[in-house]
Amino acid sequence: MNIDLTGKTAIVTGSTEGIGFAIATGLANAGATVVVNGRASAKVDAAVERIGGSARGVAADLGTIEGHDALVAAEPEADIVVSNLGIFQPADFFDTDDAVWERHWQINVMPGVRLARAYLPGMEAKGWGRFLLLASESAFNIPVEMIHYGVTKTADVALARGLAKRMAGTGVTVNSVLPGPTxxxxxxxxxxxxxxxxxxxxxxxxxxxxxxxxxxxxxxxxATVEEVANMVVYLASPHASATTGASVRVDGGVIETL
Known part of the structure; x- marks a missing residue:
């Protein structure tokens, strides 16, 4: 299978390292023009240099409305958006106060909501687009050591499903990807x-x-970060045109359901 994303612009949030960087690299290798995002300019610049080619970067904290607005001002259109930004913090339920819950919600869920509002209408106007949210196997296997994290990842899966239904018939697909331990x-x-x-x-x-x-x-x-990225690159391609509203697992078989 030849995945050719030449002529497509892809925004990958939280992509200066880890799974996000592997996704950005994979999309760039498939021919896409990749927009790297992170909070620190130095890390964004370093990631762009490592990817090379036509990659460019936007330093913005998408855990804030101001950071989101800065990204959209710099990159008003995209064919592919991968909402990868996320955090995790092991802590017992009775030790996680409202501030911990709010921080996880603002970083793990709301950037996807805001990015969808910003970019899905443009994709619909073009008749083609790919919107992907990085969730986790923890969306279904809520980890007892970080219930707050699992709840936000369940929200990401639900958001992707709802957005897919909202974009029905437009040529735009929306999916969530569920990595396991990576x-x-x-x-x-x-x-x-x-x-x-x-x-x-x-x-x-x-x-x-x-x-x-x-x-x-x-x-x-x-799993390796590249193994997760491979699935994302496929879902971002024209080959995945019949896959939407799905929660696609790259979990190593962790989730105990058929």
């Missing part, structure tokens, strides 16, 4: 203490984490 920089940082004390490769430490905390995993390891 060895991003953030996860590597979370596991760094164990890696340092054990002297074992980070991949092995991550595999132990998966088997201990996500015991239903079938692949028995963390």
């Amino acid at each position: 060895l991003s920089e953030g996860v590597a940082a979370m596991l760094e203490g164990e890696r340092a004390s054990s002297g074992r490769p980070i991949e092995d430490v991550a595999a132990d984490f998966v088997t201990s905390h996500r015991s239903s995993s079938i692949i028995r390891r963390a």
Whole structure:
């Protein structure tokens, strides 16, 4: 299958590292002009340089309305939008106050809402577009150690489904993607203490984490960021024209449903 996104402009939020950077790189390799986004100008510039080609960047904090407005002012149109920005913070339910819940909501959910309002009408006018939200297997397997995170990811899945129905018949598809445990920089940082004390490769430490905390995993390891990005690039392509309103799993088999 040849995925050719030549002539398409793709915005990927939270794309200076991790899954977002892998997605931006994959889209660029398929021929898209990629807009990298992050909060810090230096990190955005570094990511753009690493991707090369026609990639460009916008430094804006999409956890705020002001940051969203700055992105849209800089990039008023897009053919592909990947709402990837997200945070996670393990904490017991009884230790998570309103501020933690609000922060997760504003970063994990509201950017997707705002981006949809900003870019879906333009896609509809063109008769083609791809809008993708990065959710998580935690949307269905709410993790007891971060219930607040799981709830926001369930909201992302619901948002994608609703938007897909709203865009019915327009040539615009909307889907959510559900990664499982993935060895991003953030996860590597979370596991760094164990890696340092054990002297074992980070991949092995991550595999132990998966088997201990996500015991239903079938692949028995963390996914790579590229494995997640591959699915996103496909869903962003013309080949995925009959897939919309779906929650597509790249979870290594963690979710225990058919």
